[in-house]
Amino acid sequence: MSNHDKMSKSAAHKNVTGYMFLAPFLVLFFIFTLVPVAVAMCTSLTNYNMIQKPSFVGLENYRFLLLDDDVFLIALQKTLFFALVTGPVGYMASFFMAWIISLLKKGRGFFALAFYAPSLTSGVAMSTIWLIIFSGDRYGYLNNFLLRIGLIAEPILWTKDANYVMWVIILISVWMSMGTGFLVFLAGLQNIDPALYEAARVDGIKNRIQELRYITIPLMKPQLLFGAINSIVNSFAIFDVATSVAGMPSPNYSAHTIVAHLYDYAFTRFNMGYASAVAMALFLITFVLGRVCMKIFKSDTD
Numbered sequence: 001m002s003n004h005d006k007m008s009k010s011a012a013h014k015n016v017t018g019y020m021f022l023a024p025f026l027v028l029f030f031i032f033t034l035v036p037v038a039v040a041m042c043t044s045l046t047n048y049n050m051i052q053k054p055s056f057v058g059l060e061n062y063r064f065l066l067l068d069d070d071v072f073l074i075a076l077q078k079t080l081f082f083a084l085v086t087g088p089v090g091y092m093a094s095f096f097m098a099w100i101i102s103l104l105k106k107g108r109g110f111f112a113l114a115f116y117a118p119s120l121t122s123g124v125a126m127s128t129i130w131l132i133i134f135s136g137d138r139y140g141y142l143n144n145f146l147l148r149i150g151l152i153a154e155p156i157l158w159t160k161d162a163n164y165v166m167w168v169i170i171l172i173s174v175w176m177s178m179g180t181g182f183l184v185f186l187a188g189l190q191n192i193d194p195a196l197y198e199a200a201r202v203d204g205i206k207n208r209i210q211e212l213r214y215i216t217i218p219l220m221k222p223q224l225l226f227g228a229i230n231s232i233v234n235s236f237a238i239f240d241v242a243t244s245v246a247g248m249p250s251p252n253y254s255a256h257t258i259v260a261h262l263y264d265y266a267f268t269r270f271n272m273g274y275a276s277a278v279a280m281a282l283f284l285i286t287f288v289l290g291r292v293c294m295k296i297f298k299s300d301t302d
Contacts, residue, residue, distance in 0.1 A: 095227065128244065
């Protein structure tokens with residue numbers, strides 16, 4: 001056997017080993033991601049109430065979604081507003097706090113846990129805690145404080161007033177946004193070689209801001225990409241916090257999100273065909289935004 005054949009056989013053996021390690025993930029990804037997406041796509045073309053057999057209706061669900069469902073358009077507007085506020089704010093806050101913690105000499109673990117801990121709590125439990133602060137009576141912490149200092153004359157119904165409820169949900173969501181993206185940013189910052197910063201100072205870098213601009217951010221594009229996609233998905237998937245704070249439906253649909261609309265049709269009205277159409281619309285939105293993020297944070301070496 002020639003050396004070329006031996007090398008080819010060795011490379012093939014290595015590839016087989018790699019595929020064996022990937023196999024558990026690929027199987028689970030196929031079963032729990034690709035198959036549900038395919039099923040939802042097919043179900044969205046039917047009229048299906050979970051009792052009778054699904055009947056094919058073509059694009060009727062999508063026509064109704066885009067042209068006749070005014071509540072979906074409200075949900076889309078509210079979800080986009082929520083995502084445009086919490087996505088960038090949570091994303092930048094996660095990166096900024098990870099950057100600050102990475103510069104500390106002592107106490108990194110304590111501060112990392114302190115910022116990460118809220119994301120470990122479920123949205124329902126965290127909302128329950130915040131509802132004590134935003135309680136609509138005069139005994140709620142925020143109302144009580146504002147009444148004491150004379151800024152308001154009567155209690156504000158924070159979670160029942162359409163003018164305030166979305167901002168309450170945004171505040172809670174930003175507070176809980178220090179999750180996986182925050183840890184990824186922190187790990188990426190700690191893995192940057194300190195010698196690069198020393199060389200940069202020799203070349204004329206004078207402060208931390210210049211280090212951040214010319215060294216840290218260019219070297220962290222993979223982590224920034226992951227954080228951006230994670231932030232987009234979490235922003236558009238908002239449901240538990242919104243429904244726990246505002247109920248379902250919320251006052252004047254002021255906090256009605258796409259996932260809440262999907263849940264309403266799927267598990268309240270049992271119209272799984274239309275709910276699947278809503279799910280496919282949400283999938284398309286997040287997919288397009290994910291591709292945009294990949295273009296923005298694409299590495300120069302790719």
